[in-house]
Amino acid sequence: MKTEHLHQLIWMSRPLMQAAEACVEAGLVGTDLTVRMRAVLEMLDKYGEQTVPEIAARLEIKRQYVQIMCNETRESGFIEQRANPRHKRSPIMALTDRGRTVIKDIISREMTLMEEVGGDLSDEDIATALRVVRAVTDSLKQEAGETE
Amino acid sequence: MKTEHLHQLIWMSRPLMQAAEACVEAGLVGTDLTVRMRAVLEMLDKYGEQTVPEIAARLEIKRQYVQIMCNETRESGFIEQRANPRHKRSPIMALTDRGRTVIKDIISREMTLMEEVGGDLSDEDIATALRVVRAVTDSLKQEAGETE
DNA sequence: GTCAATATGACAAGTATAATGTCATTATGA
């Protein structure tokens, strides 16, 4: 039974992700943000100003693509470059005021959505789900890592 | 707190899915299956023989792409067509013996992996996680649906 | 039975989200 539930849980990850992405996308309508720009802004908002390779490491996608994402985001005026004292070739990406306002607003609206989505689920159950999903993800990552 | 946990849970969906996909892919090495062929076989194994449009509906992807998936799977000898009495233009896809053996074996190996991944998590917690994830997915789908 | 609406397979093209490869330049660190 346990393995069966686990299998089902894991195969829910795709529908969950797709539903989540659809909501995120819907939430961006009206702003001039794209989903990938939002991802950049979220990293800067959450972990502070940082370089492109640092963002790439956090998002676990290749730096070359994050570079594109960041360039776009910068062209749209949501982030700006600052000199990096620790690494002259790699400027630090920082939120502009506009970027900060936008991402705070988006996250805030997403949190409002979370309240609706939370519905009748208890905080305890959600916390349990989070803990399980994290453990399973870590475990799967390790399994896959060993195989390669 | 609840909304915060929920937000985190939802944003775990991508890492979870990616880790899961990596494991599934690793499990297919040695078989002549691809991930998308595996998906076709799983649907046939789980829900019985059915037409391409039916599989597409279950996978929630466009029938044109499922057609490609099924054609590949058929060319590789894992499924075969049978006449469809209910719809002459649309043959029923059915597992061949080889296909049945392969998918049973894959699923069985995945279940073994589930035992390892389950680790010290209780069945109760996993069941809770599954219930929460399903509820959240349904809720998000509805939200996104209303917006579009 | 007729006939408009629909379903299906086949095929072509496009799109989003990346990965991969390469290069010149610059830092870094032993």
Added chain:
DNA sequence: TCATAATGACATTATACTTGTCATATTGAC
């Protein structure tokens, strides 16, 4: 100092789809 690594920029390729179109076959309402 000098080999090695890091970075941005750019080009190519890959994957997993979606969208659009067409001819034909099928269905269902009347």
